[in-house]
Amino acid sequence: MTFRPPSNNLKQRLMSHQGGESEQGYFVYDLEHLAEHLTKLQQQDVVKLWYAVKANPLSKIIQTIAQQGINFDVASRGELAQVISQGIDSKRVLNTGPAKSKTQISDFLRQGVNTFVLESINQLTWLEEAAKEQGKRPDALLRVQLSWPDGEKNPLGGNSLTPFGLGTQEWSSITANQFPSVNFCGLHIFQWGNMLCNNKMFELWSQMVPPLAALAKQVGFDLHVLDLGGGLGVDYEGTGNQIDWQTAMADLAKIKAEAGVQELWLELGRYAVAECGYYVTKVVDRKTNFGEQQLILSAGINHLLRPAITDQPFPAALLRNSSADTCDFYLHGPLCTSMDSLGNLPLPNDVDVGDQVIFSFAGAYGFTESMPLFLCHEIAAEYVYRNNELIEVRAAQPASWYLQ
Numbered sequence: 495m496t497f498r499p500p501s502n503n504l505k506q507r508l509m510s511h512q513g514g515e516s517e518q519g520y521f522v523y524d525l526e527h528l529a530e531h532l533t534k535l536q537q538q539d540v541v542k543l544w545y546a547v548k549a550n551p552l553s554k555i556i557q558t559i560a561q562q563g564i565n566f567d568v569a570s571r572g573e574l575a576q577v578i579s580q581g582i583d584s585k586r587v588l589n590t591g592p593a594k595s596k597t598q599i600s601d602f603l604r605q606g607v608n609t610f611v612l613e614s615i616n617q618l619t620w621l622e623e624a625a626k627e628q629g630k631r632p633d634a635l636l637r638v639q640l641s642w643p644d645g646e647k648n649p650l651g652g653n654s655l656t657p658f659g660l661g662t663q664e665w666s667s668i669t670a671n672q673f674p675s676v677n678f679c680g681l682h683i684f685q686w687g688n689m690l691c692n693n694k695m696f697e698l699w700s701q702m703v704p705p706l707a708a709l710a711k712q713v714g715f716d717l718h719v720l721d722l723g724g725g726l727g728v729d730y731e732g733t734g735n736q737i738d739w740q741t742a743m744a745d746l747a748k749i750k751a752e753a754g755v756q757e758l759w760l761e762l763g764r765y766a767v768a769e770c771g772y773y774v775t776k777v778v779d780r781k782t783n784f785g786e787q788q789l790i791l792s793a794g795i796n797h798l799l800r801p802a803i804t805d806q807p808f809p810a811a812l813l814r815n816s817s818a819d820t821c822d823f824y825l826h827g828p829l830c831t832s833m834d835s836l837g838n839l840p841l842p843n844d845v846d847v848g849d850q851v852i853f854s855f856a857g858a859y860g861f862t863e864s865m866p867l868f869l870c871h872e873i874a875a876e877y878v879y880r881n882n883e884l885i886e887v888r889a890a891q892p893a894s895w896y897l898q
């Protein structure tokens with residue numbers, strides 16, 4: 495398991511942190527680390543970067559990303575409101591998502607959103623109607639789902655149907671000039687996740703180009719933008735593989751030339767924010783059961799659901815220093831369901847009640863991808879770390895905060 499350690503200063507600060515009695519666990523995001531990482535991602539002129547807000551919509555994260563000149567991919571009214579309330583111009587927003595209603599499209603347009611990824615013919619029709627009504631001509635990308643004929647090499651390893659976008663055959667039934675109030679500027683494709691291999695990613699992107707170029711031609715518009723979504727991975731399981739950014743940029747420069755597009759876009763989620771974040775919780779009990787070591791933690795999938803739905807634990811370590819040998823522990827949370835497991839992970843074998851366990855890569859798909867309401871537990875606190883200071887963005891909240 496590759497645990498990504500916090501900086502020494504942050505670790506010292508966390509060891510002296512006294513959360514109140516109601517703090518079962520908390521997230522902390524190292525904003526300087528995030529800014530440095532994003533600066534590196536921005537040192538290229540191959541792709542235009544968007545941030546997929548669903549990975550982590552915390553105000554301070556959004557502000558740090560905005561300062562780096564990265565724009566925002568929002569997929570709900572809530573995400574749009576959160577981005578706008580950070581003082582970000584709605585012109586910097588791209589709207590994706592399979593469940594855009596006619597009213598939502600119209601409201602987003604009225605609020606100044608000008609770039610839409612369309613996932614159905616209804617969405618396209620509704621955008622046309624709203625744009626005409628409001629006297630606007632927004633940019634649109636059609637979201638495409640590709641499949642491969644049986645027997646052909648499918649880089650995705652399966653042709654499962656998803657609600658994201660439409661197949662090329664379905665999109666071929668329209669022509670751009672039927673929608674004069676919509677500026678067809680490109681195509682969007684994203685049907686892979688947590689990729690850790692540059693070669694595989696490049697092979698996949700390469701295979702997308704010919705069918706996409708053919709589709710744009712058929713629908714009748716110039717393919718100006720190709721949006722390749724997100725899916726650049728994080729090595730949760732310690733496989734030793736990871737996407738090298740420079741290599742990815744060199745590969746994408748080839749894709750850009752091959753597709754003949756002016757702009758390539760990526761909407762990064764976890765690759766942008768996962769590594770800046772940690773989650774810390776306490777050991778409430780330790781026991782040996784059927785010969786196995788078990789730790790019961792103060793919080794589990796109520797604060798970190800992802801391991802239960804993907805089978806990929808967040809890498810963990812003991813917060814304090816220990817030179818004891820490690821052994822594997824089953825990590826359980828407080829929920830009365832066997833689903834509440836954060837994995838079977840190595841920890842020093844002197845770990846005991848009252849110790850703190852820290853999980854890394856928790857900057858993405860942590861706080862908002864959880865199930866905090868079950869069994870009336872507390873909402874996790876969120877902190878940011880900057881200038882050697884731990885700043886509380888939201889304190890832990892008891893169940894009385896949300897129960898009626």
Ligand SMILES: *Cc1c(COP(=O)(O)O)cnc(C)c1O
Pocket residue numbers: 546548549567590591684687688723724725726761762763764765
């Ligand atoms: C979730 C999502 C992303 C980000 O995915 P990551 O795997 O976190 O990079 C990008 N684009 C769209 C449309 C998404 O739904």
